[in-house]
Amino acid sequence: MTDPHFNKVALIGIGLIGSSLARVIRREKLADTIVVNTRSAETLARARELDLGDEYYTSAAEAVRDADLVIVCVPVGACGRVATEIAPALKAGAIVTDVGSTKRSVIEQMSPELPDTVEFLPGHPLAGTEHSGPDAGFAELFRNRWCILTPAGRSSDEAVEKLTAFWEACGSRVDTMDPDHHDKVLAIVSHLPHIIAYNIVGTADDLQTVTESEVIKYSASGFRDFTRLAASDPTMWRDICLHNKDAILEMLSRFSEDLSALQRAIRWGDGQALFDLFTRTRAIRRSIIDAGQDVAAPDFGRQASGQK
Numbered sequence: 001m002t003d004p005h006f007n008k009v010a011l012i013g014i015g016l017i018g019s020s021l022a023r024v025i026r027r028e029k030l031a032d033t034i035v036v037n038t039r040s041a042e043t044l045a046r047a048r049e050l051d052l053g054d055e056y057y058t059s060a061a062e063a064v065r066d067a068d069l070v071i072v073c074v075p076v077g078a079c080g081r082v083a084t085e086i087a088p089a090l091k092a093g094a095i096v097t098d099v100g101s102t103k104r105s106v107i108e109q110m111s112p113e114l115p116d117t118v119e120f121l122p123g124h125p126l127a128g129t130e131h132s133g134p135d136a137g138f139a140e141l142f143r144n145r146w147c148i149l150t151p152a153g154r155s156s157d158e159a160v161e162k163l164t165a166f167w168e169a170c171g172s173r174v175d176t177m178d179p180d181h182h183d184k185v186l187a188i189v190s191h192l193p194h195i196i197a198y199n200i201v202g203t204a205d206d207l208q209t210v211t212e213s214e215v216i217k218y219s220a221s222g223f224r225d226f227t228r229l230a231a232s233d234p235t236m237w238r239d240i241c242l243h244n245k246d247a248i249l250e251m252l253s254r255f256s257e258d259l260s261a262l263q264r265a266i267r268w269g270d271g272q273a274l275f276d277l278f279t280r281t282r283a284i285r286r287s288i289i290d291a292g293q294d295v296a297a298p299d300f301g302r303q304a305s306g307q308k
């Protein structure tokens with residue numbers, strides 16, 4: 001079995017994902033030294049207060065010096081700039097990875113900037129919550145969740161094995177996938193649900209006939225579920241929409257067609273069409289639960305940290 005341990009791990013960005021990684025790396029002793037980097041001195045001070053690492057830098061270049069594993073945990077639109085900044089300081093043989101929610105764009109931004117002397121192996125943990133920042137993270141976040149690695153032709157088999165062992169030690173199940181396929185799959189299972197949530201909550205907010213206090217007072221659990229997703233970080237989701245544009249637009253166009261069919265069935269009182277669709281979708285929910293995929297990760301640690 002491959003040893004998941006690294007001498008020095010540098011976390012570039014210390015929000016929900018970076019700080020969850022810091023916590024699990026420390027708990028599972030996956031690194032001798034954890035280096036924390038973020039641009040803002042204030043966030044870095046908070047990371048220090050939370051004791052998330054062993055070394056702290058506002059300069060990404062200083063943070064990656066001598067690191068064996070560099071994990072870029074910033075919004076996907078910032079990955080190119082981070083790659084440019086760290087490139088001259090990377091140690092030969094280091095593995096550079098990321099956690100971004102889109103993969104083709106991250107590869108296009110980072111790959112040309114990184115030297116040939118490093119292994120570049122993009123990744124995406126399918127684990128998160130609507131919260132952000134260093135206080136929001138928790139060590140259990142990745143437990144029983146998938147992490148998808150999307151090799152970009154710049155990593156050895158050994159690097160894939162090592163990063164797989166690392167994510168498994170964080171509690172994840174690991175798959176490898178082609179980056180474009182990743183972006184299509186995630187467009188439907190993650191990006192579209194968030195866009196729909198932002199849209200429905202926006203629509204409710206715009207309604208003239210229903211007041212805001214009624215929306216709050218009478219929100220049924222269905223609407224509440226949407227408000228959770230729609231409370232996700234605006235910068236992160238702006239970047240996802242801009243950086244997975246083609247796949248999202250393709251899925252949105254399929255979605256709109258299907259919504260029109262649903263609208264027609266309601267307008268014309270086609271109860272059979274409605275019943276058939278609702279029966280088919282109920283079966284999907286059941287197969288997700290049967291496959292053990294119904295892990296309510298967003299609730300993990302929430303009580304302990306007092307998050308809503």
Ligand SMILES: NC(=O)C1=CN([C@@H]2O[C@H](COP(=O)(O)OP(=O)(O)OC[C@H]3O[C@@H](n4cnc5c(N)ncnc54)[C@H](O)[C@@H]3O)[C@@H](O)[C@H]2O)C=CC1
Pocket residue numbers: 012013014015016017018038039040043073074075076078081082099100101102124125126127128129130131132133134233236240
């Ligand atoms: N939040 C979630 O549920 C999940 C997020 N991701 C991905 O992980 C990455 C990080 O997300 P979170 O940890 O949730 O975000 P976050 O907002 O909690 O933390 C982001 C970190 O990046 C830093 N940052 C922001 N803009 C920057 C810039 N322009 N240059 C350098 N640093 C910058 C911030 O200071 C902060 O340290 C994103 O690419 C996101 O798509 C992946 C899986 C789940």
Ligand SMILES: O=C(O)C(=O)Cc1ccc(O)cc1
Pocket residue numbers: 100101125126127128129130190229298
């Ligand atoms: O909070 C939720 O339900 C999520 O879906 C979190 C999430 C957000 C972005 C990702 O790329 C992966 C997971």
